[in-house]
Amino acid sequence: MTDLLSVTVSGLLLAGLYATMSYGLTMIYGVMKIINLSQAGTFMLAAYVAFTLFTYLGLDPMLSLVIIVPAFFLFGMLLQRLFVSRVPLANTPTLPSLLLLFGIWLVLQNLAYMIWTGDDRSILTSYTYSTINFLGLQLSFTRVMVFLIGLLALFALQAFLTRTYTGKAIRALTQNRPACMLVGIDVDRIAMLAFGIGVAFDALAGTLMSLLYAFTPAFGNTFMLKAFVIIVLGGLQNYYGVAIGALVLALVESWAVMFMPASLQPAIAYTLLVIVLVLMPRGITGLLEGRRTV
Amino acid sequence: MFATRAVGLAIVLMVALTVGALAGCGAQEPAGSETDSGAEPAEGPQEILIGTVLPLTGKESRIGNYQLDGYELAIEQWNEKGGIYVKEFDRRIPIRLISYDDETDQAKTVSLTERLVTVDNVTALLGGYTTTLVFAQSVVPEKYGVPYVNGGGAATKIYDRGFKYVFGTLSPIEILAKTEMDFLKEQIDAGNLPKPSTIVLLWENTSHGKDFQAGVRAKVEEYPDYFEILLDESFELHASDFSALLNKVNSLEADLFLVDAHLPDYILMHRQYTEKGMYHKFITYGARGPDPAAKDALGAATDYVAAAVWWTPDLPYPQVQQFNQDFMEFTERKYGEAKPPQWYAAVTYEAARALFTAIEQAGTLDRDAIRDALDNLVLEPSILPGQRLTFSDSGQALNPFVVVQNMPGGETVIIYPEDAKTGEPVVPVPAK
Numbered sequence: 001m002t003d004l005l006s007v008t009v010s011g012l013l014l015a016g017l018y019a020t021m022s023y024g025l026t027m028i029y030g031v032m033k034i035i036n037l038s039q040a041g042t043f044m045l046a047a048y049v050a051f052t053l054f055t056y057l058g059l060d061p062m063l064s065l066v067i068i069v070p071a072f073f074l075f076g077m078l079l080q081r082l083f084v085s086r087v088p089l090a091n092t093p094t095l096p097s098l099l100l101l102f103g104i105w106l107v108l109q110n111l112a113y114m115i116w117t118g119d120d121r122s123i124l125t126s127y128t129y130s131t132i133n134f135l136g137l138q139l140s141f142t143r144v145m146v147f148l149i150g151l152l153a154l155f156a157l158q159a160f161l162t163r164t165y166t167g168k169a170i171r172a173l174t175q176n177r178p179a180c181m182l183v184g185i186d187v188d189r190i191a192m193l194a195f196g197i198g199v200a201f202d203a204l205a206g207t208l209m210s211l212l213y214a215f216t217p218a219f220g221n222t223f224m225l226k227a228f229v230i231i232v233l234g235g236l237q238n239y240y241g242v243a244i245g246a247l248v249l250a251l252v253e254s255w256a257v258m259f260m261p262a263s264l265q266p267a268i269a270y271t272l273l274v275i276v277l278v279l280m281p282r283g284i285t286g287l288l289e290g291r292r293t294v
Numbered sequence: 295m296f297a298t299r300a301v302g303l304a305i306v307l308m309v310a311l312t313v314g315a316l317a318g319c320g321a322q323e324p325a326g327s328e329t330d331s332g333a334e335p336a337e338g339p340q341e342i343l344i345g346t347v348l349p350l351t352g353k354e355s356r357i358g359n360y361q362l363d364g365y366e367l368a369i370e371q372w373n374e375k376g377g378i379y380v381k382e383f384d385r386r387i388p389i390r391l392i393s394y395d396d397e398t399d400q401a402k403t404v405s406l407t408e409r410l411v412t413v414d415n416v417t418a419l420l421g422g423y424t425t426t427l428v429f430a431q432s433v434v435p436e437k438y439g440v441p442y443v444n445g446g447g448a449a450t451k452i453y454d455r456g457f458k459y460v461f462g463t464l465s466p467i468e469i470l471a472k473t474e475m476d477f478l479k480e481q482i483d484a485g486n487l488p489k490p491s492t493i494v495l496l497w498e499n500t501s502h503g504k505d506f507q508a509g510v511r512a513k514v515e516e517y518p519d520y521f522e523i524l525l526d527e528s529f530e531l532h533a534s535d536f537s538a539l540l541n542k543v544n545s546l547e548a549d550l551f552l553v554d555a556h557l558p559d560y561i562l563m564h565r566q567y568t569e570k571g572m573y574h575k576f577i578t579y580g581a582r583g584p585d586p587a588a589k590d591a592l593g594a595a596t597d598y599v600a601a602a603v604w605w606t607p608d609l610p611y612p613q614v615q616q617f618n619q620d621f622m623e624f625t626e627r628k629y630g631e632a633k634p635p636q637w638y639a640a641v642t643y644e645a646a647r648a649l650f651t652a653i654e655q656a657g658t659l660d661r662d663a664i665r666d667a668l669d670n671l672v673l674e675p676s677i678l679p680g681q682r683l684t685f686s687d688s689g690q691a692l693n694p695f696v697v698v699q700n701m702p703g704g705e706t707v708i709i710y711p712e713d714a715k716t717g718e719p720v721v722p723v724p725a726k
Contacts, residue, residue: 003545010541118355120561122591129595131571140569212569213534214561214591218353222534257538263499263528265538 003258006137011254013139016147017208018246022227022234023157024201026242029231030174031194034084035093037101039202039227040220041108046072046206047215048116054123061123061211062145068207069200076199079104080192089177112217122214146208153204154243161239170194222266229269233276235283245283248272338383341390342659344369344649345410346420347431348446352398353532353558356587357638358423361446362393364642365420367624368650378650381657389650392416396427403427407434417659418442418649420642421462424556425449425502426531432460441664443649445641448581448604451501453688459661461668461689463604463645463678467502467554467580470602471509473695474578475521477602477710477719478550479513482520486721487575490522491549494574496539496563498555499528506554506580524548531556536563537570544572549722554580561591568595575722576600584698584706586634597702598723600709602695605637605678608708608716609696614677617643640677648673648683679714 021043028036049068053059059067083104087097130141161167169190173180180187209215209223230249234241253268276283346365349358369389372378376386392414396403403422410416411434419435421428421444428447435442436457448464481487495510497503507526514521524546529539540563543551551574555563560582567577582588583601607618621639622632652667653659673683678693686692697710699719707717 003541006545007538007541010537014535014537113351113355118351118353120356120558120587120591122561122565124591124593128565129568129571131569138571140571142569212566214558214565216353216558254538254541257542261527262496262533262536262539262542263530266530266533 005135007254007258008251009134009137009139010143011251012247013143013147014254015243015247015250016150017205017212018226018230018250019243020150020153020201020208021205021223022230022242022246023153023239024198024205025224025227026231026234026239027170027194027201028198029093031170032084032089032191033091033093034087034097034101035228036198036202037098037224038079038104038108040224041105042072042076042199042202043206043209043220043223044112044215044217045108046203047210047219048112048121048217049203050207050210051116051121051123051215054125060125061207062149065149065204065207068203072203073196073200075196075203077192077196079199080195084195085188085192109217116217118216118218120214120216123210125211128211142211146211149204149208153201154239157201157239166190166193170197226269229273232273233283238283241283337385338380339387339659341388342378342380342653343390343392343414343416344418344420344646345392345394345407345414345416346422347394347396347403347406347410348422349398349403349424349427350393350395352396354398354424354427354556357446357557358395358398360633360636360638361423361642363621363625363628363633364445364639364644365391365393365646366628367621367639368643368646370624371620372650378653380653380659382659391420396422396431398424398427400427400430403431404434407431411435411438411440416440417661418653418664420444420646420649422446423638425452426500428452428462429501432457435459439661439665441649441652441661441668443645443668445638445643445645449501449505450688450690451505453686453690457689459665461645461648461685461691463641463648463683463691463693465604465691465693465695467505468509468512469692470581470695471506471552471554472513473710474552474600474602474697475510475513475517477600477697478576479517479520480710481576481719481721486719488549490518490520491575492546493521493523493525493550493552494543494546494548495523495526496543496551496553496555497528498531498559500531502556503528503531503554510552521550529559532558533562536566540566540570540572544570549575551577553578555582557582557585557587560585561588564588564592564595564599568592571726573725577723578602581637584700585636589700589704594702596700598700598720600697600699600719602697603637604693604695605640606696606698606706606708607635607640608698608706609677609679610714610716611675611677611681613675613681617677644673644676644678644683648685 025036046068050061050064053064127141131138132141161171169185173190230245233245256268348362349355369391373388377388379386394406396406418441422431423446425447428444429452436459441459443461445463447462448467450466482489497507560579578600581603583599589596618635621635625633652671653664656663656667675681676683679696680693696708696714698706699709700706708714709719
């Protein structure tokens with residue numbers, strides 16, 4: 001029983017990180033209908049920036065978020081303005097957009113090799129190995145903090161999307177682009193902002209990951225694939241769906257290892273992806289909405 | 295007019311890029327040297343071309359570069375003497391190394407090794423790193439009949455294919471695991487561990503990991519009163535997260551935590567192990583433990599981690615102390631900063647020495663004659679444990695391992711076998 005509780009709590013904490021790393025992908029897909037294949041590069045780059053700030057300025061990665069998130073927001077807007085905006089828009093992801101963003105990822109990766117080399121890096125803070133006792137369970141302090149920051153980010157995103165003009169415009173653009181143009185929303189500006197916010201979320205996730213994992217310039221691709229599975233599970237452009245998708249994937253991954261070899265763990269995400277695409281192409285939220293209407 | 299010029303410029307750029315890519319392709323050669331062996335004068339070739347493909351970038355780049363350092367140091371030392379003495383030409387011929395970067399990619403390692411043989415026409419090959427990549431690339435030398443000596447592949451799977459041209463200086467992983475188990479049996483006999491001691495056995499899902507598992511299992515069967523396995527499970531190589539697996543391990547409360555992992559997995563798994571506040575009386579990650587990269591990445595969490603290694607700079611042989619000094623001087627010249635000697639470089643240094651000695655003994659650059667010389671080679675004194683390097687019928691060296699343990703303060707001591715000991719083992723490890 002304790003084992004199951006321990007594994008469940010561990011899965012829940014992991015879900016916080018999974019959700020944080022998926023919001024950026026969801027926002028960019030929702031507004032622009034492109035899959036941000038450079039996301040892994042942003043995870044990696046943010047981790048290295050956090051590492052550099054920590055190593056040379058002694059800045060704690062959680063504090064460095066104050067610098068990293070706005071910096072990557074600007075970086076994302078710049079990427080969108082210089083490159084992504086030149087790709088023709090469509091209702092589904094197009095090959096040019098995929099190739100462009102894949103190319104950006106490769107450039108970022110090779111830049112990181114040049115700057116930081118291929119050595120494994122990690123951030124060791126005074127609290128890295130601290131644990132806290134919760135219901136008799138030993139929990140990693142860092143994981144709990146990462147979960148809480150992820151949760152805070154979700155609330156902040158929710159407030160932004162529902163209470164600000166730009167947030168409402170992003171939601172409107174996600175739902176119906178032509179209608180937005182008709183009512184005078186500056187769709188180019190909103191798309192640039194949405195891309196910036198998406199990249200800022202990726203940077204937030206990358207910084208949090210730097211507290212949990214060792215990283216090299218090749219870091220991030222596995223997480224990007226998981227994020228993709230999560231947004232498909234969540235119905236592609238639904239933020240609540242993303243949170244549910246993250247929870248489902250994290251819990252299934254954690255529980256499954258109790259009953260099957262760990263070497264098969266990576267297959268879980270992709271099996272889920274296939275199942276969802278075949279049985280519920282609108283994701284878990286689509287399925288729930290369908291039931292409600294029936 | 296402008297459009298025609300633009301198209302012309304684009305074509306010129308594309309041709310230049312293509313030619314550049316084909317010519318470059320990750321090769322690292324001395325400036326001004328030829329790519330091909332070229333025309334040979336009557337008195338024989340001007341240089342002996344040796345090729346290697348290593349992971350100089352990508353996931354295993356740190357170790358790949360260490361291995362290249364080992365090769366280059368050996369070549370520098372032989373070239374200081376004028377090169378390899380080849381009886382057929384009655385003179386010493388300098389060695390030139392052509393190295394390519396496979397970016398830790400299995401497909402690239404095979405195609406680049408093929409290129410070394412078919413385009414660069416090398417006399418012999420020195421091997422790459424990680425069992426998986428060595429397994430893949432070693433097919434090429436066998437296909438073309440080129441002698442190949444590596445210091446990066448230890449799994450028996452590489453050598454049990456009946457290949458005639460493939461040799462390796464790394465002893466089998468199975469012996470590594472058995473050495474650790476013999477050490478643990480000694481500790482049980484000394485009363486430092488319970489009898490029987492319960493084991494969690496985790497291994498990467500590769501032939502490397504399977505050999506480790508086989509070694510542990512063989513000893514458990516040999517000493518059923520001493521050991522009991524509670525969990526025997528594989529994990530994905532270069533995994534992104536071990537927290538779920540570690541939850542499973544944590545619930546078992548075993549005495550011994552026996553893992554076989556490559557460096558990136560060791561760093562990630564042990565970080566998560568420590569984050570969870572886990573404890574076992576003995577912890578090993580196979581051959582990984584004293585690596586400076588892990589100590590940098592994990593800090594004091596690596597204290598008391600034990601490893602069975604093919605080589606350690608603390609081996610009490612004069613030739614090892616000489617190698618340590620030479621290696622640090624070499625890396626200081628190369629990088630402007632001395633690198634600490636690591637087993638990755640020591641085993642490739644020995645692989646290169648073995649190959650060059652075999653060429654000298656063969657007295658010719660004929661590949662079959664070099665292969666035969668490798669078959670009968672006895673390299674003494676060797677810097678490897680046992681001080682003697684020979685290759686078994688399968689082509690794999692069978693040198694003994696030494697067990698080392700990290701101590702607080704960054705020191706690593708040899709704790710097994712008795713005659714090589716430089717410190718006392720700390721078993722059980724203190725709870726943190």
